Amino acid sequence: MYHTAFGVYGILFRQNCLAVIKKKAGPYQNRYDLPGGSMEAGELLEDTLCREFKEETGITVTSYHQLGAINFLYPWHYQGTSMNNHICVFYEIQTTVGSLEKNVPQFTGQDSLGAVFFPIEQLNEQNASPLVIKACKVFKREAFTARSQRLMKWDVLEDPSYE
Numbered sequence: 001m002y003h004t005a006f007g008v009y010g011i012l013f014r015q016n017c018l019a020v021i022k023k024k025a026g027p028y029q030n031r032y033d034l035p036g037g038s039m040e041a042g043e044l045l046e047d048t049l050c051r052e053f054k055e056e057t058g059i060t061v062t063s064y065h066q067l068g069a070i071n072f073l074y075p076w077h078y079q080g081t082s083m084n085n086h087i088c089v090f091y092e093i094q095t096t097v098g099s100l101e102k103n104v105p106q107f108t109g110q111d112s113l114g115a116v117f118f119p120i121e122q123l124n125e126q127n128a129s130p131l132v133i134k135a136c137k138v139f140k141r142e143a144f145t146a147r148s149q150r151l152m153k154w155d156v157l158e159d160p161s162y163e
Helices: 045-057 130-139
Strands: 002-011 017-023 060-078 081-097 112-119
Touching: 002 017, 002 045, 002 060, 002 130, 017 045, 017 130, 045 060, 045 081, 045 112, 060 130, 081 130
Parallel strands: 002 081
Antiparallel strands: 017 112, 060 081
16 A cells, blocks of 8 residues: 655755755654645645745745756655655745744744755755755756656664764
């Protein structure tokens, strides 16, 4: 049985760092993840990008460029399913207003504990989501490819890797 999740995510670089959130729920809990998430009724992709980015980082997005969409398929036990199909639309953030918040307001559905600019060279498969690993490739000037990924193994971390 498969669970399907669809989300919109922003990639924001500052020097050699990537804006990431500290994830508190879901398959990427206790790892660094990209700011973003699920669409609300009636939202355009860009509306979702801007709303989620603001909620999870405190930063207002003012311009962006869509890179493309891919999916990650991996084992995850959730609500009676054994596999997760995470469909992701990626945007590179070009300009913003405001500053990143290390702690963000908590509300029902909020899965960010706050955001940080984290050094690219310190992000890896042990402390970050596959979305972050994809963003690191964008930083390294590898062309964004619409090639999806099948992960044979995925571990949900019980303890935060970002403490």
